[in-house]
Structure formats: structure tokens, C-alpha cells
Amino acid sequence: MHFKNQDDYKVWADQQEKGAIGGGIFTPDGPEDYVGAIPAIRAVVYFKEGYSDEMRKAIIECFDDYQVYAKDYLTWLWQDEPPKGEKATSAYKDAKPLLDILKSYSQMKAFNLLYTSGKEKFATGAWEFNVGGVSKWQVENGTYQSVLTFSMPIAWVEENTKVFIGLFIKCAQRLKANHGYAGYACIISRIRDNKNEPTEAYFSRKFWAMNVGNPFLEADHLLHGIKTVSWLTAVNYEWFNKVREEEALNSELPMNWFIGYDYGNGIVIQAGNLPLSGSDEIDPLPAPYVLLNRVLKPLRVEKIQTLHRGNYSTEEIPLIKGYRAEAWMKRFDIEDDQKLEYFEKLQNEPKLNAQHAFLDRRIDWK
Numbered sequence: 001m002h003f004k005n006q007d008d009y010k011v012w013a014d015q016q017e018k019g020a021i022g023g024g025i026f027t028p029d030g031p032e033d034y035v036g037a038i039p040a041i042r043a044v045v046y047f048k049e050g051y052s053d054e055m056r057k058a059i060i061e062c063f064d065d066y067q068v069y070a071k072d073y074l075t076w077l078w079q080d081e082p083p084k085g086e087k088a089t090s091a092y093k094d095a096k097p098l099l100d101i102l103k104s105y106s107q108m109k110a111f112n113l114l115y116t117s118g119k120e121k122f123a124t125g126a127w128e129f130n131v132g133g134v135s136k137w138q139v140e141n142g143t144y145q146s147v148l149t150f151s152m153p154i155a156w157v158e159e160n161t162k163v164f165i166g167l168f169i170k171c172a173q174r175l176k177a178n179h180g181y182a183g184y185a186c187i188i189s190r191i192r193d194n195k196n197e198p199t200e201a202y203f204s205r206k207f208w209a210m211n212v213g214n215p216f217l218e219a220d221h222l223l224h225g226i227k228t229v230s231w232l233t234a235v236n237y238e239w240f241n242k243v244r245e246e247e248a249l250n251s252e253l254p255m256n257w258f259i260g261y262d263y264g265n266g267i268v269i270q271a272g273n274l275p276l277s278g279s280d281e282i283d284p285l286p287a288p289y290v291l292l293n294r295v296l297k298p299l300r301v302e303k304i305q306t307l308h309r310g311n312y313s314t315e316e317i318p319l320i321k322g323y324r325a326e327a328w329m330k331r332f333d334i335e336d337d338q339k340l341e342y343f344e345k346l347q348n349e350p351k352l353n354a355q356h357a358f359l360d361r362r363i364d365w366k
Contacts, residue, residue, distance in 0.1 A: 050133015209278030
């Protein structure tokens with residue numbers, strides 16, 4: 001249903017989860033009376049494959065850990081092109097255990113499973129778990145990688161910060177992550193993403209630290225480098241050792257604001273106690289992210305082609321494609337002579353504390 005006026009929309013919005021935005025709000029016919037987008041804290045992990053028994057077991061363990069906190073909020077399961085005998089859409093309460101679902105996929109068939117918390121099956125919510133495992137032939141082809149994401153409400157993460165960090169580290173460890181990140185994101189309806197990409201594009205200009213784009217659609221462009229830095233940034237040791245050899249990390253990333261955690265295959269770097277949005281009204285270029293970007297910039301891919309693929313692009317709210325996508329990836333880049341300015345800004349950020357970081361798990365990254 002389309003709203004007749006702004007007052008009707010406000011009444012609807014007041015009844016939704018905090019921060020929820022009506023579907024297709026920036027399209028000619030919007031907004032519609034379902035949650036099309038909502039800001040949240042999202043983790044993204046890129047890993048090699050999802051066909052082996054080892055990796056499928058790891059995926060199940062990641063989901064089991066997530067369900068401990070999310071099970072009361074999840075509502076729907078979507079399967080993209082499921083095998084015979086599996087439903088494309090199921091109510092979460094009626095869905096088979098993930099172990100049984102994955103058994104129905106052969107090693108030669110890729111899978112994409114999306115657990116959402118929207119009221120309607122096509123709506124979205126801040127609680128979301130999505131995993132796409134590439135098939136054996138795709139891995140052998142060498143041009144694909146798998147992706148796992150999970151998200152939680154902003155306020156929940158602020159109150160349970162170490163729970164979220166722990167989940168991210170465990171997922172990276174189990175999946176032998178190639179790389180990944182976690183921080184602010186705009187969770188949009190994946191079922192109606194075309195109509196809701198403009199909402200994400202709008203937020204990307206309001207919150208510079210908010211991650212943009214569908215992690216699954218851009219994964220193949222991120223086989224050999226990272227996309228961005230964020231509150232939590234995971235990098236495999238093969239890549240990280242290249243920058244560690246070039247930079248004096250203890251001085252470039254002061255331990256009062258940065259900490260590294262080992263996940264076996266690589267390192268997770270935490271920048272600050274809590275995720276920062278990069279609000280254009282407060283501080284679009286947070287010092288922790290700018291300084292981390294200086295260190296990890298050599299690992300960033302040169303091009304990603306596009307972050308949006310929809311058709312609802314306007315002069316007022318253009319989708320992030322082509323040169324805009326490249327500019328977005330470079331948003332934290334600064335000139336060398338600006339470095340001291342951001343070190344001074346960093347002094348105003350709260351120092352890491354035991355409530356928001358695992359200080360006893362710090363690794364030495366000299």
C-alpha cells in the first residue's frame with residue numbers, strides 16, 4: 001500500500017522498529033507500507049568456499065552462535081534457486097535446521113540463504129543473517145568467493161559490544177576469512193532491492209562511514225584486495241604482512257585507540273570502542289578510520305565498478321555507480337601533510353576500554 005500523505009507515513013513509522021524506513025521512499029511511487037531499509041551494524045566476511053563439509057560445518061556454527069541472540073527476532077528464510085524439495089521462502093519458525101538444508105545442496109551447486117526479521121516476507125529488519133557459498137566448480141574456476149554477513153540493531157551492539165566483536169572474530173576464524181569488515185550499514189530489502197537502493201544511496205551521503213553496496217554482488221571484485229576499512233577490519237596475514245613490513249604500526253595505529261586480534265588466518269583490527277557513522281553533521285571523516293585507511297590503503301582494490309545496480313537513479317539522489325563508486329572507496333584518503341591533523345583529532349576520541357574491547361587478547365603487530 002502507498003501512503004496518501006506524510007501524516008499517514010509518520011503514523012506507520014512510529015509503529016515500526018527504531019530507524020525503520022518505508023519501502024521505496026525515494027522512488028516515484030513511494031513510500032510503501034513495509035520496512036524497506038534500516039540502519040544497523042553489519043559484519044561481512046569473505047571466504048574461499050562453501051561446498052566442503054568443513055566449511056559447511058563452520059557456517060552452521062556461525063549461525064548457531066548468531067541465533068543465540070537473534071532467534072526471537074528472525075521471521076523468514078529465503079533460498080535463492082533452491083534444489084528440488086526445498087522451498088524458496090519459509091517462515092523462520094517452520095524452516096528446517098540449517099544442517100538439513102545444506103545437505104540438500106550438492107558440492108557442485110552454489111547456495112544463498114537469507115534469514116530476515118521483516119514483518120512481511122519481502123521486508124527487512126536490523127536482524128539479518130545471509131550466507132552465500134560458492135560451488136566446487138566455481139572455486140576451481142578461481143574467480144569466485146563466498147560471503148557471510150550478519151547484522152544487529154545499533155543500540156543492541158552499543159550495549160553488547162564485545163558479543164558482536166566475539167561473533168565476528170569467531171566467524172573469521174572458522175571460515176578462514178580472506179578479509180572482511182564490520183560497522184554501520186543500511187540493511188535494505190534484498191527482495192525489493194531495486195526500489196530501496198536509493199535509500200542506501202541517500203544515507204551514504206549523510207553517513208560517510210556507513211558501508212554501501214551488496215556484499216554478495218561485489219565479492220568477485222574483491223578476490224585480491226579489500227574494499228574499505230571500518231570499525232572492525234579483517235585482513236589475512238599474507239596481505240597484512242606486506243603493510244606491517246612497510247609501516248611502524250605501533251606509531252601509525254596507537255594502542256590507546258587501535259587493537260589487533262588474531263583469528264588464525266589473519267588479524268581483526270578494531271578502531272575505537274564503538275562503530276562510528278561518519279555523520280556529515282558531526283564528523284564525516286572519523287580520525288580512527290582515516291588513519292587506519294592510510295595503513296591499509298595499499299591493500300585496497302583499484303576498481304569495484306559499481307555499488308548499486310538498480311534503475312532508480314536521479315540527479316538529486318544518484319546511485320553509486322562508476323566513478324562515484326571509485327570516489328566512495330577513496331572517501332577516507334588524505335594527503336600526507338594532513339596526517340598530523342588527524343592524529344590531533346584522534347586525541348579527542350575515547351580510548352579503548354575493557355567494556356568495549358578484549359584488551360587481554362591484543363596481539364603485537366610490530
